[in-house]
Amino acid sequence: MSPFILYSDGKGSIFEDQSLYVVGRSGWDAMPIPSDEWVELPKGGQLYELPGRRGIGIDVKTGEMRLCDKGWAVAAFIPPAHTGFYLAAYETAPDAPTLPLFCYTAVGWHDNKFFVPATRIENDIRQECGGFDENKIETGVEQLLKAYPHNRLVAHLANNCALTYHCPAARNYFIGRWECPIPSSPACNANCVGCISFQPEEETIVSTQDRLTFKPTAAEIVEYTVPHLETAPFPIVSFGQGCEGEPLLMWETIRESIIEIRKHTSKGSININTNGSKPNAVKALCEVGLNSIRVSTNSARPEIYLPYYRPNNYQFEDIIESLKVVKSFGGWTSINYFVFPGMTDSVAEYEALRQLIIDTDLDMIQWRNFNIDPDWYLGKIGVIDSGEILGMKQLMQLLKEEFPQLKYGYFNPPMERIKGQYDIDFAH
Numbered sequence: 001m002s003p004f005i006l007y008s009d010g011k012g013s014i015f016e017d018q019s020l021y022v023v024g025r026s027g028w029d030a031m032p033i034p035s036d037e038w039v040e041l042p043k044g045g046q047l048y049e050l051p052g053r054r055g056i057g058i059d060v061k062t063g064e065m066r067l068c069d070k071g072w073a074v075a076a077f078i079p080p081a082h083t084g085f086y087l088a089a090y091e092t093a094p095d096a097p098t099l100p101l102f103c104y105t106a107v108g109w110h111d112n113k114f115f116v117p118a119t120r121i122e123n124d125i126r127q128e129c130g131g132f133d134e135n136k137i138e139t140g141v142e143q144l145l146k147a148y149p150h151n152r153l154v155a156h157l158a159n160n161c162a163l164t165y166h167c168p169a170a171r172n173y174f175i176g177r178w179e180c181p182i183p184s185s186p187a188c189n190a191n192c193v194g195c196i197s198f199q200p201e202e203e204t205i206v207s208t209q210d211r212l213t214f215k216p217t218a219a220e221i222v223e224y225t226v227p228h229l230e231t232a233p234f235p236i237v238s239f240g241q242g243c244e245g246e247p248l249l250m251w252e253t254i255r256e257s258i259i260e261i262r263k264h265t266s267k268g269s270i271n272i273n274t275n276g277s278k279p280n281a282v283k284a285l286c287e288v289g290l291n292s293i294r295v296s297t298n299s300a301r302p303e304i305y306l307p308y309y310r311p312n313n314y315q316f317e318d319i320i321e322s323l324k325v326v327k328s329f330g331g332w333t334s335i336n337y338f339v340f341p342g343m344t345d346s347v348a349e350y351e352a353l354r355q356l357i358i359d360t361d362l363d364m365i366q367w368r369n370f371n372i373d374p375d376w377y378l379g380k381i382g383v384i385d386s387g388e389i390l391g392m393k394q395l396m397q398l399l400k401e402e403f404p405q406l407k408y409g410y411f412n413p414p415m416e417r418i419k420g421q422y423d424i425d426f427a428h
Contacts, residue, residue, distance in 0.1 A: 003108025007071035008049030020057030022108035024086025027342025027386035044079035052096020076107035103369035140174030188245030240273030251281035276319035292332035300352035
């Protein structure tokens with residue numbers, strides 16, 4: 001199967017160009033996409049025009065690569081639970097604006113449908129667009145704001161996260177199900193290039209949401225999380241959200257919260273999403289009942305990690321140590337792995353990732369699409385050549401063969417999955 005390339009007229013309409021087959025991008029290079037890697041664009045997917053960029057395709061008649069000069073290039077946003085194999089391929093004009101913080105997957109048109117090179121990596125339906133009923137969310141917001149009139153966190157999750165940014169985790173909380181977010185830190189000890197909650201004024205992009213502006217108290221955290229753990233199906237409470245800094249900077253408050261939560265309920269799972277920068281703080285949390293950790297990283301190689309995260313007062317080795325600490329307490333360990341085709345699936349990265357899995361006895365990789373302008377990212381971290389490439393699909397297969405116990409997914413698993421049959425299709 002060879003889908004046709006898409007282009008935008010700059011006015012909101014998208015067309016196919018039947019003289020060009022779409023190609024994918026890996027690192028800096030454009031290349032044909034194997035026919036078995038295409039899937040229909042999943043529900044909840046969206047199309048973006050890429051201003052100042054011309055799509056690259058393969059001429060149907062000559063088989064040569066050339067630009068589509070009919071309009072701007074087009075990319076797809078693929079929804080959560082799916083991982084893309086190739087980026088959209090295009091040539092960028094010198095005056096093109098930096099793209100906002102979304103993922104830019106290749107997309108084409110075939111048989112009256114949109115197709116993307118991707119896979120469904122996770123059966124969990126917790127963030128599917130069709131699963132959200134606006135009336136239920138608004139009713140839930142109203143009821144919980146009344147129930148917790150003085151709780152700043154509940155107000156933040158309602159007014160900012162659920163109603164303004166349509167954060168799926170916050171929306172699920174207000175419907176009373178699954179994973180409940182606990183933003184806890186207004187500060188951060190990294191200066192990530194693609195930070196979604198804080199961008200310096202001199203940057204050419206804006207953050208996708210505003211960061212938490214206060215330090216919540218343990219009492220505020222405990223007040224709304226205990227009822228959630230008690231009543232929600234497959235309950236998880238998670239410190240560390242997109243609307244905050246680094247939760248480990250608030251580890252004393254988190255520790256106090258976990259102690260109090262566990263005085264009231266033994267149900268569900270307590271998770272932290274973190275950069276893993278403070279292994280001693282992680283140990284202190286495990287000692288009082290932290291169940292799982294998800295450490296975010298763009299790479300298993302320090303030379304790729306450091307120029308992106310730009311850490312203050314911690315080293316790459318600390319994130320490895322944090323994973324080891326949780327494992328030593330019998331906890332569940334994941335990495336939130338930012339997938340960038342051409343970097344993630346390079347031979348050098350594969351070797352480093354293998355070593356990380358071996359060293360930490362990792363439980364799970366959450367294969368997350370990297371939300372960032374590809375040219376901007378590679379320029380910021382100084383990568384001119386990403387080296388030999390395996391391909392994302394092959395990388396996933398190789399790791400599965402070598403580490404059959406390693407789980408693949410997109411979300412933090414609840415206790416029922418951690419303790420029981422991981423692959424249960426629990427959300428249906």
